[in-house]
């Protein structure tokens with residue numbers, strides 16, 4: 001398996017971000033990212049302007065972020081070449097993206113913050129609909145904003161990664177529930193803008209791109225190397241995102257490259273995002289890059305734990321299984337689900 005590590009949900013100066021795409025790609029290269037997925041608000045202008053492609057060692061792919069007329073239900077659309085109309089409700093754009101062959105992710109699904117009137121929450125409100133490929137399970141910007149109060153804001157601005165605790169309970173629960181029905185891919189997102197913030201007498205940049213590129217990362221696993229051919233590589237990356245063979249990490253607590261989670265029975269294997277029949281017993285295995293606290297989660301419940309570099313668990317119980325890893329109390333790695341099924345096929 002080849003592993004490519006990138007950052008998803010990036011705003012550039014095509015919407016409310018603060019740097020150009022070539023500059024952002026250069027910053028990503030300086031911290032060893034392999035790919036970037038841009039999602040400026042309601043525009044594919046950067047795609048039309050030819051910014052998609054290899055910027056030296058970083059693959060830049062361009063989608064956009066959709067919102068409804070009330071500025072709720074933000075949705076990331078990738079693998080698309082047209083912007084939907086601005087007056088659509090979420091059920092309509094989710095189905096349009098699917099029909100056009102695109103890839104859609106629910107953005108910051110459960111924002112609830114109320115500390116500043118200027119920064120209202122933008123939650124997802126249409127859980128009744130289906131047709132999305134995945135959800136952001138961990139959004140750096142929204143977790144940071146949720147934790148922000150008038151009292152702690154200076155500390156929060158000065159060390160924006162320190163207080164990240166992990167995905168919210170609500171999001172994880174929702175994600176586990178969805179996966180008991182079908183595959184719903186969980187991605188990490190940084191939602192980076194690098195806003196300037198006036199804190200008299202200084203102007204500080206909240207979350208410079210470089211800082212955020214060293215926080216929530218998405219690691220894609222694929223069975224081939226990227227070829228440096230844009231069309232080919234675009235297909236490979238989007239297919240990896242669709243397949244769910246990926247995990248999310250917070251780089252602040254260590255480089256998670258090398259983490260793996262798989263299931264096996266005799267000569268059959270299943271990777272993250274896949275299913276495997278389990279009635280005759282299946283082995284679930286996880287491998288960690290360094291010693292850490294590892295939990296095996298089945299249908300939303302932690303059912304087994306281990307400390308070290310390996311987790312092994314044999315079971316014949318159907319369900320959606322995933323792994324989460326902590327360093328001390330710090331949330332570090334979240335795998336996607338492997339589904340164990342009762343059926344013989």
Ligand SMILES: [Zn+2]
Pocket residue numbers: 065074107108122
């Ligand atoms: Zn948004």
Ligand SMILES: [Zn+2]
Pocket residue numbers: 009011065191
């Ligand atoms: Zn955004």
